[in-house]
Amino acid sequence: MGAAEAYDIRSVDRGEVLRYLGYAGQKLSPELDGRIDETVSHCLGTARPAGCVRVFDVSGVAEKDGVPVIGLAGTALELRGHSIAEHLEGALAVGVLAVTLGMGVEVELRRLSLTDRVGQLVFDAAGSALVERAADAAEARVVAAAAERGLFCGTRFSPGYGDFPLATQPTLLATLDAQRALGITLSPELLMTPTKSVTAVVGLFGEPKEGTGREACGTCLCRDFCLLRRSGRTCGRS
Amino acid sequence: MGEKTNDGSTMSDATHTDLLAAALSGDAFLLFDGAMGTELQARGLAAGELPELLCLTRPEVVTEVHAAYVAAGADVVTTNTFGANADKLGEAATVEEVFSAAVACARAAGARYVAADLGPTGQLLAPMGTLAFDDAYELFARQVRAAVAAGADLFVIETMADLAEAKAALLAVRENSELPAFVTMTFQEDGRTFLGTTPEVAALTLSSLGAAAVGINCSLGPAEVAPLAERMAPWARCPLMVQANAGLPHVVDGVTVFDIGPEEYAAAVSGMLDAGVTVVGGCCGTTPAHIAAERALLDGRVPVRREPPDRFAVCGPQRVTSLAPGAVGVIGERINPTGKRKMKEALRSGNHDHVIAEAIAQERAGAQILDVNAGLPEIDERAVMCRLVDELLGVTTLPLQIDASDPAVIEAAVRSYPGKALINSVNGKAESLSAVVPLAARYGCALVGLTLDEDGIPATAAGRLAVARKIVAATDAAGIPRADVVIDCLAMAASTDQSAPRTILEAIRLVKAELSGVRTVLGVSNISFGLPFRPLVNATFLAAAFGAGLDLAIINPGVRRMMDVVDSWRVLSGEDESARFYVEHYAERSDAVPTAVPSEKGGQAEKDAALPADPVERARRLVLDGRGGPMADAMREVLLAHDAMYAINEVLVPALDEVGRRFEAGTFFLPQLMASAEAAKAGFEVVRAAGEKDGAPAADKGTVVVCTVKGDIHDIGKNIVRMLLENYGFEVIDLGRDVAPETVAGVVVERHVRLAGLSALMTSTVPAMAETIELLRERAPWCKVVVGGAVLTPEYAEMVGADFYAKDATETARIAGEVLG
Incomplete structure (x- = not known):
């Protein structure tokens, strides 16, 4: 079984939830306002965010059928496509992560779909915002692992982005043993359930990457989950 | 025990059968092997690679792992086929090739018994996922046939998180082989599987369904598993099995490691043997050294005998409803179209909101089981029943009573039901007995037996007992435990025959006294048919029936008076210990039955000074504000001065149009649009209900x-x-x-x-x-x-x-x- 870690996430950015709901500055009634707050805390209470993270060295970059393919040492995982090749260009190692909010959120979404469709919409948005926070937490583990080796992280990139195929999912999840460790299952259409799950890869580089938001802790998405800051360090150049 | 050989074929078949048979009856321990996956990784298996393919590409490596476990003293080795289903293998190899090679690897290692390993499909079953139960069954059935052809001795179904999937696998084994199936599920630290199943539910469901052993594997170390195994023990009618991990995994220097060593592991297993576990082994991170330590432990011990207590028990995927002897239970009767116009309409139209609302209301009111009946002549009862069960599983954790007369409908519903259902019902007719009793036995269900047969409903208590005897003889013969048989002595109207109530009560007494272990159930409300103020008669009769020994009452738990009888009876019978529940819930009650049941949210009068006094204006405003709560009241006021057409065409639709315009213009966003729709819906419902009262047809636009x-x-x-x-x-x-x-x-x-x-x-x-x-x-x-x-x-x-x-x-x-x- 793969090693899973539970993430203690007690808040989610309300603005983020509203953004998922398509909010563009409309005036909210106090009722709806209260309902959104209630639903967000209900989602936080229901979710059991957890993740698996492993870091593998890049074993080589080959080209198959005119498409670049990055191999990872000790795994059957191949990262295929121009987008991921560009994203990971120069990476020495790659962090592979999967996170989920657990089946409890899924069960509640189904209950709401049968009983309270406004609630379902808001709960779903809260779950989407929350699972990204869980992915931030997982990414923070990669950042820490990189710092251990004197390396610097890029940002995460998920199967389905650009031409990085969704077909990567079965092997990616198997590499982390994510079904046993996290309970993530995959449908023939490559849909993960629980649906509030994220998989991604993060590059580890010899030099700091530009535009990652990690230039300063204030702009870093992983800030709240950073393992380095606790020991008074940063992942930056100095 | 402890006999070891390096060549399975030279071992006598008698010895072969003996240990397994003794283990299956709980008279001997059975030691499985330890981890395969982590051992293969130690031998160079790449992460994410299909480990099962090694059976074909590097069989010597797989055999080497098996042989190490055999040398360590394992009685059973488990084939390297955890993920070897047609879906996961894809084009890489066929299921038959892998199982054939995998069993050969195990045999080559000199295994005493070879257990064919069946892991989860990797997909999530419907309704939460998209894999149909029957398709999951087919994936497993193909594995089972392949394993049987390859010569496996038994099956181990393991690491299951979804009870429905475990059930599909177990049925696949039972229906495609004669071999025993050991079934283990995997639990998280909160004591539930990923899908919320508890150890009690798993043990009850799977042992009722004919698992040879039930238990726990993976996820946790032995110390964390021990209390979960103890929770399983009273619910398993078969041997208990545990294969824990060597602790919780963590990553050190990029490698997954497990911390619990062989001695510590065996010490924790020792405690589980005391709790009645008789089948052990290891899961992720365990090694031949762990198995050797267990071998040494077992060789100095004898199995502890367990007797599951006598109790009636059924369950859904997350919760058990159980009654110790003397306790009483409530079955909610509301999901049944007979005599209920709204329920008929819901089942016909396929809009099940009303059904779902009834389920939630009954659970809240104190029902412990929900009866589900979709018997309407003009609908596809089987399809509707299955959909209802799926939907109810989404909104209630209560176990379900599948209420149908057509055996095909019953079978369709209980076969994939993730839990142990109660079937309603069989009766004393030969045709019914031969069709329904086998279903209950095959699917491990409890069964309601109606005391009527080819001659109708017997007029005397003795006559009903005679029918009950006939039913119980059939269930006994089918191997259904007495506690799973629930006899319904059939309530008849007191208004047509005043001796009827005494006959029923006497029949309950006789059944309980003469057919030991059997339980009774009664649909109570028939008793008052034709009388005024029926709830009072029903309540009085219910109390008398409890006194006569009734175990389960089929009632409307929403009727306060009935639940009052149930709650107060539980004080008098001693079931409600120290009257704790009663005192908590009744201390503030001044009268036995309040005139109106306080409703949930929405019923509370929301006085809001900011709302317009004019009801038409108020209703419009409520739609625009997306406030459903005060809507019903506003609409009722609108209808005092206007007709339904006005309410729809001049109030609700224009308000909705305005909402639509605002949404288009971007001044409303999605949740506002939906909240408004929800408020409007509350208004439409008032108009519709009023229209029905006046006999006016509801507006139908197609x-x-x-x-x-x-x-x-x-x-x-x-x-x-x-x-x-x-x-x-x-x-x-x-x-x-x-x-x-x-x-x-x-x-x-x-x-x-x-x-x-x-x-x-x-x-x-x-x-x-x-x-x-x-x-x-x-x-x-x-x-x-x-x-x-x-x-x-x-x-x-x-x-x-x-x-x-x-x-x-x-x-x-x-x-x-x-x-x-």
């Missing part, structure tokens, strides 16, 4: 079928569309999510529907949309199709052959008006 296409379980968009269409007066047949093209076409043809709305969220499910449209064109050329969903564009819509593309729900409503108007 019918629309909506669904999310096959393979896709995202239904938010579809639900929004449904709400809005309903608001505008369309009848909506909501087929749900992950709906097969045939289902859509079937309904469209049957109801001659003129507009179908299809939704897809993912690029990978758009082809299913095209398929659905193609089938509709073929079978229902009259039907227009509107499509929508996150990945859809007008171009995509055209590509899949749709008539319309709707970018949002308001546009769908407009299109529906255009097509059906």
Whole structure:
């Protein structure tokens, strides 16, 4: 079984939830306002965010059928496509992560779909915002692992982005043993359930990457989950 | 024990059978092997690679792992076939090739017994996922047939998180082989599987279904598993099995490691033997050294005998309802169309909101089991029953009582039910006994037996006992435990025969006294048929029936007076210890039955000074503000001065139109649109209810079928569309999510529907949309199709052959008006 870690996430950015709901500055009634707050805390209470993270060295970059393919040492995982090749260009190692909010959120979404469709919409948005926070937490583990080796992280990139195929999912999840460790299952259409799950890869580089938001802790998405800051360090150049 | 040989073929068959047979009856320990996956990784298996293929490519490595466990003293080795199903193997190899090679590897290692390993399919079963129960069953059945052909001795079904999936695997073994199946599920630190199943539920369901042993594997170390195994013990009617991990895994220097060493592991297992565990081994991180330590432990011990206590028990996937002797239980009777107009309408139309509301209300009122009956002559009872069960599983954790007279309906519902259901019912007729008793036995269900036979309902208590005896003889012969048999002595109207009540009470007494271990149930309310003020008669009779020994009452738990009898009886019988529940819930009650039951949210009068005094204005405002709570009151006031048409056409629809305009203009966003739709719906319901009272037909603008296409379980968009269409007066047949093209076409043809709305969220499910449209064109050329969903564009819509593309729900409503108007 793969090693899973539970993430203690007690808040989610309300603005983020509203953004998922398509909010563009409309005036909210106090009722709806209260309902959104209630639903967000209900989602936080229901979710059991957890993740698996492993870091593998890049074993080589080959080209198959005119498409670049990055191999990872000790795994059957191949990262295929121009987008991921560009994203990971120069990476020495790659962090592979999967996170989920657990089946409890899924069960509640189904209950709401049968009983309270406004609630379902808001709960779903809260779950989407929350699972990204869980992915931030997982990414923070990669950042820490990189710092251990004197390396610097890029940002995460998920199967389905650009031409990085969704077909990567079965092997990616198997590499982390994510079904046993996290309970993530995959449908023939490559849909993960629980649906509030994220998989991604993060590059580890010899030099700091530009535009990652990690230039300063204030702009870093992983800030709240950073393992380095606790020991008074940063992942930056100095 | 402890006999070891390096060549399975030289071992006598007698010895072979003996240890396994003794272990299956709980008289001997059985030691399985330890981890395969982590051992293979130590020998160079790449992460993410299919370990099962090594049976074909490097059989010597697999045999080496097995042999080490045999040398360590394992009685059973488990084949390297955890993920060897047709779906996961894909093109790489066939299931038959892998099982054949895997069993050969195990045999070559000199294993005493070879257990064919069946792990989860990797997909999530419907309704939460998209894999149909029957398809999961087929994946397992192929593995089972392959393992039998390859010569396996037994099966181990393991690491299951989904009770339905465990059930599919166990049925596949039972129906495709004669071999015993050991079934273990995997639990998290909170004591539940990923899908919320508890150890009690797993043990009860799987042992009732005929597992040779039940238990726990993976996820946790032995110390964490021990208390969960103890929780299982009183619910398992078969040996208990534990294969824990060597602690919780963590990563050190990029490698997954487990911390619990052999001695510590065996010490924890020792405690579990005391609790009655007799089948042990190891899971992830355990090594031959762990198994050797267990061998040494077992050789100095004898199995502890367990006697599961006498109790009636059924369960859903997350919760057990159980009654110790003397305790009473409540079965909610409301999900049954007989004599209930709204329920009939719900089952006919396929709009199950009313059913769901009844389920939730009954659970809240104190029901412990829900009766589900879909018996209407003009519907496909089997399909409706299955859909109801799926939906009820989504909204209640209560176990279900499958209430049908057609054995095919019963079988369809209980076969895939994730839990142990109660079947209602069999009766004393030979035909019924031969059709229904085998179903209860085969699917491990409890069974209600009605005391009537070819001669009708016996007039005397002795006559009913005689029928009960006949039923119990059949259930005994089928191996159904007495505690799973529940006899219904059938309540008859006191108004037509005043001796009827005494006869029923006497019959209950006789059944309990003469047929030891059997339980009784009664649909109580028939007793008062034809009398005024029926609840009082029902309540009095219920108390008398409890006194006579009734175990389960089928009642409407929403009737306060009935639950008052139940709650107070539990004090008098001693079931409610120290009257704790009673004192907590009744300390403030001043009268036995309050005149009105306080309703939930919404009923509370919301006085809001900011709302307009004029009811028409107020209703409009409430729609625009998206406030459903005060809506019903406002609408009732509107109807005092206006008719229904005015209420709809001059109040609700204009308000909704304004909401639509605001949404278009961007001054409203989605949750506001939906909250408004919800408020309007509350208003429509008042108008509709008033219209029914006056006999006026409800406004009907035509019918629309909506669904999310096959393979896709995202239904938010579809639900929004449904709400809005309903608001505008369309009848909506909501087929749900992950709906097969045939289902859509079937309904469209049957109801001659003129507009179908299809939704897809993912690029990978758009082809299913095209398929659905193609089938509709073929079978229902009259039907227009509107499509929508996150990945859809007008171009995509055209590509899949749709008539319309709707970018949002308001546009769908407009299109529906255009097509059906």
